[in-house]
Amino acid sequence: MMTLILFVLAAASLLAVMRREAGAKPAIAVMVVFGLLSWIFASGWLTLLLFIGAAVTAAAGLPRFRRSWLTPRVFAMFKKVAPKVSATEQVALDAGTVGWDGDLFTGRPDWHNLLINRNTGLTEEEQAFVDNQCVKAVSMCNAWDVAVERADLPAELWEYIKKEKFLGMIIPKQYGGLEFSAKAQSAVLQRLGANEVLMTSVGVPNSLGPGELLVKYGTDEQKDYYLPRLADGQEIPCFGLTGPRAGSDATSLPDTGIVCKGKYNGKEVLGLKLNFEKRWITLAPIATVVGLAFQMFDPDGLLGEEKELGITCALIPRDTDGMEIGRRHWPIGSPFMNGPIVGKDVFIPLDFIIGGPEMAGEGWRMLVECLSVGRCITLPSGAAGSCATAVGVGGGYTRIRRQFNNPVADMEGVQEALGRIAGYCYIAQSSVLQTANMVDNGGKPAVPSAILKYHLTEMQRSALTDAMDVHGGKTVTLGPRNYMGIGYSGSAVSITVEGANIMTRSLMIFGQGAIRCHPYVLRELAAKDKDDEKAFDDAFFSHAGLIFGNAARAFTQALGLGKAEVPFDSTARRYAQAVARFSAAFGLCSDAAMTTLGSQLKMRELISARLGDMLSNLYMASMVLKHWHETQPVEGEADVLEYSMSMLLSRTEDALDELLNNLPNRAVAVALRVITMPLGRNWHKPHDDLTRRVARAISTDTPVRHKLLAPIWHTEGDDKENPVARYNALLKDNERADPIYRKVAKAAAKGELPAQALHPEEQFEAAYKAEILSEEEITFMREYEKNVLDMLTVDDFPFDALAMDKSTLVDHNPA
Structure with a gap:
């Protein structure tokens, strides 16, 4: 019995030492003390176990002992089995x-x-933008109109986005941007989330792209020229990273930039000859400036001894010779502006590299540093x-x-x-x-x-x-x-x-x-x-x-x-x-x-x-x-x-x-x-x-529902544009409508209403005639049920409205 008691006490004491990570000395002391107690009062096997444990712990846990014999052996083994970290992984x-x-x-x-x-919330300026500009922007578009009728945002909404600097949320105020906090950017995108195309069109330029890269790595000349134009929408940016053979594996980019001499604006300059094929590039069809990632090579040593410089990022104006841009992809569900970019022997000066020639080969670092922030926001x-x-x-x-x-x-x-x-x-x-x-x-x-x-x-x-x-x-x-x-x-x-x-x-x-x-x-x-x-x-x-x-x-x-x-x-x-x-x-x-x-x-x-x-x-x-x-x-x-x-x-x-x-x-x-x-x-x-x-x-008008809906557009808008607001209004009235529904259902079950009164509206009118409902109740339910039915109604179209090619229509009812 004493052996068991000492064993439990020793185990509990060792667990307490281990929990605190107190080191080897307290653990050794515990084992020695309980080993002596066991030797005096209990069995020899527990004493032996504890003394062996103390010896092993001393050999491995006390630096003076282990560094002389254990550490070199462990280190040699570690060097054999430890994973190798590539340069890109590093x-x-x-x-x-x-x-x-x-x-x-x-x-x-x-x-x-x-x-x-502690989260201190948004500034007054940021909150006002979310409550006003964001609500106005999202109220200017309807998902069906954007996705099907136009396959684009309305022209007036694009103008509003540019005017109110939605595309410049991350750009500092000194360059004309909004310089919003990360919390404010998130709040804006949540408020715009009622329309996927709108959210994407605003979110991407404020995430990984030319704007963020310029703010963090651009030269003063690049910042002074591009950032004000990006902030007010004079320039629409996109960033070409992924391609047919390099999707999520950005380090395997097959696109190249070869250092060479060429002519730009009538002068011979040192630059890059680019060949690339990019796709799935958001905003590419309407972009005026393209950020591009490519593998940079200097085979003739024009910049130095290094031949393979690595991934590099550059800015290319839309009208640069040799670049094909403007075609569109058709993203499933939400046709936001997205498309391919192809370049054949496109020549650009070295100054087009983001950050200048000194940042050649630094593109991978730039991209992953930007992604570490942008990916947790947009x-x-x-x-x-x-x-x-x-x-x-x-x-x-x-x-x-x-x-x-x-x-x-x-x-x-x-x-x-x-x-x-x-x-x-x-x-x-x-x-x-x-x-x-x-x-x-x-x-x-x-x-x-x-x-x-x-x-x-x-x-x-x-x-x-x-x-x-x-x-x-x-x-x-x-x-x-x-x-x-x-x-x-x-x-x-x-x-x-x-x-x-x-x-x-x-x-x-x-x-x-x-x-x-x-x-x-x-x-x-x-x-x-x-x-x-x-x-x-x-x-x-x-x-x-x-x-x-x-x-x-x-x-x-x-x-x-x-x-x-x-x-x-x-x-x-x-x-x-x-x-x-x-x-x-x-x-x-x-x-x-x-x-x-x-x-x-x-x-x-x-x-x-x-x-x-x-x-x-x-x-x-x-x-x-x-x-x-x-x-x-x-x-x-x-x-x-x-x-x-x-x-x-x-x-x-x-x-x-x-x-x-x-x-x-x-x-x-x-x-x-x-x-x-x-x-x-x-x-x-x-x-x-x-x-x-x-x-x-x-599903009822509660404080919890309103708190969860607070970040999105839920309080304003007409019938078609804001269903959340309409449901909120109906839920406010539902508490009054629910007992009326039950009263009428009970009357119908008792046979107090005509059997042919099957629609809710017919039942309400019959209940009113039978004096089951008051004048006030029937007036309320007429309006309430009208609004309910409107929210339940779905669309239908003329027979030939859905065919894109009318010549393929079959006459299913020939004369």
């Missing part, structure tokens, strides 16, 4: 900054690091806006649409879809806002930008699918009245651009994060490259301490012991503690995967993807908690928080479970399962009762 790793994503890798996230930069903001739109129309439609004498919003199958839509919306809005706030505080979140790009565009696609499902026939029938079909079909575009989603999930999120965000891996690789044994010793054995610490934290916290201290209220506290627990499990599993797979982990994309899923869900959960912490919750918001956190933590545990089921080293996988999930699953999808409450909250 540039990507060096781009951006590490923030909260790095905390999650440690397994002991310090929440104060996340909360220290597409994620559009996704958040789409999710909010799905809340607005999905919740509204299902409340006014009645089946079986009840709103379809009260059917549990529909409520399941509405709950998901609300959760996706809350997660997307929180993640975009709080990540943009990091950018405004000086961050360049490379890994979070990949997380948001992948997960939020996938949430957008899922939310729109759910919204389509609950609408049924209303939104599968295209026409001016269909406010969802075009956006739904266009959602596929977001998952392909700025890095295909499959690649982003399976290669980028964890692949970049494992080296960039891990507290020790980058130091170990640097020590290997420099052959610095002492630096390696410091990094490697600190890394070993982290592994033991994460194992102890993951195990004890999974048992409910030693929960992390977190600075959140009682509503959010348990979720933050769960994030801390899974952070330790993630850190431990990451190290196990890297250790057991080594350089093979690059090719084991499914393993990498699941680790990335864990990191991503923990990151988004943290953003939701920060959003809750910093904003004033409204009535019912705690349910949406619980739903969102249950969803994210369940997804985290799913990813952990799948990882352990598929980790090739089965012995390690079994050990990890015992440590990280000793009691099995703890988190599950949201409970049915919670789903019902959340679904009702977004």
Whole structure:
């Protein structure tokens, strides 16, 4: 009995030392003390075990001992198995900054690091722009008109966009731009998200493109000339990166620029002969200046000894000889301006290189540094806006649409879809806002930008699918009245651009994060490259301490012991503690995967993807908690928080479970399962009762619904242009209409109304004649039901209106 007691006390003491990563000396002291106690009071086997453990710990944990014999052997082995980092990979790793994503890798996230930069909101100027210019812009276009009738924005809207400097949000005021914060850019794009073509047309010039590249890297002459013209729309920019043989793999560009002499404006100058073929280039058909990425070569040594200079970026005016531009692609769903650009022996002076000749070969670095910011703003903001739109129309439609004498919003199958839509919306809005706030505080979140790009565009696609499902026939029938079909079909575009989603999930999120965000891996690789044994010793054995610490934290916290201290209220506290627990499990599993797979982990994309899923869900959960912490919750918001956190933590545990089921080293996988999930699953999808409450909250006139709709256009507009505003008005009246519906249905069931009165309007009139409804009630219901029917109505067209080629029409009714 005494042996068992001493064993449990020794194990608990060692776990406490490991949790704090207190180092080798306290661990040795614990084992020696309990070894002596065991020798005196208990069995010899425990004494032997503890003394052997103390000796091994001393040999590996005390620098003076291990550096003489252990470190050289470990270092030699590490140099053989460590992955090689290519030059292009190194540039990507060096781009951006590490923030909260790095905390999650440690397994002991310090929440104060996340909360220290509080979101202070928009400036008065920025908020006024969102409330006025953005609302006016989105009210000037209709999805059907833009996508089908014009395949373009109206001319007056283009003029308005240029006049109000929508294309110059990132350009400094000294050059005539708006110089908006990242949060303001996100707010603008969410407000414009009601129309995909409009959002894309504004978003792209303010993301990766000539404007951002010029601001960060351009020469003074380039800035002085181009930035004012870009800000007020005199110049329309595009950026040519992808092509037929280089999509997401930008480093394999086949487009070339050869250094040579040629004539420009009648003078012989040193320049570049360009040959390129680009496609999927947004705004290319109307662009006046083209940013171009290409591989630069100097075979004749005109610039120096280096023959292969690497990826370079240049600016090319539209009318440059040899460039073919103006044709269009037809993007699915939303035909925003997008097209190919081809160049054959196009000559440009070296001064056209962005940043001048000194920036030759620096294009890859420039691109990845810009992507580390732009990728977390444009597409994620559009996704958040789409999710909010799905809340607005999905919740509204299902409340006014009645089946079986009840709103379809009260059917549990529909409520399941509405709950998901609300959760996706809350997660997307929180993640975009709080990540943009990091950018405004000086961050360049490379890994979070990949997380948001992948997960939020996938949430957008899922939310729109759910919204389509609950609408049924209303939104599968295209026409001016269909406010969802075009956006739904266009959602596929977001998952392909700025890095295909499959690649982003399976290669980028964890692949970049494992080296960039891990507290020790980058130091170990640097020590290997420099052959610095002492630096390696410091990094490697600190890394070993982290592994033991994460194992102890993951195990004890999974048992409910030693929960992390977190600075959140009682509503959010348990979720933050769960994030801390899974952070330790993630850190431990990451190290196990890297250790057991080594350089093979690059090719084991499914393993990498699941680790990335864990990191991503923990990151988004943290953003939701920060959003809750910093904003004033409204009535019912705690349910949406619980739903969102249950969803994210369940997804985290799913990813952990799948990882352990598929980790090739089965012995390690079994050990990890015992440590990280000793009691099995703890988190599950949201409970049915919670789903019902959340679904009702977004399908009725509640503070939660209004808070989720706040970022989008939801308060103004005529009948055709703003369905969310119309649904909001109907939901305000629904509370009055609902008891009238029930009263009339009850009368019909009792046989108090004529059997032939089948339409709601007929039943209301019959009930009025039977004095079941008052004058006030019938007057109200006539107007209310008229508006309901108008929202349920779908479009139809003349027989020959849909054929583009009328000569192919068949006469189905010959005389």
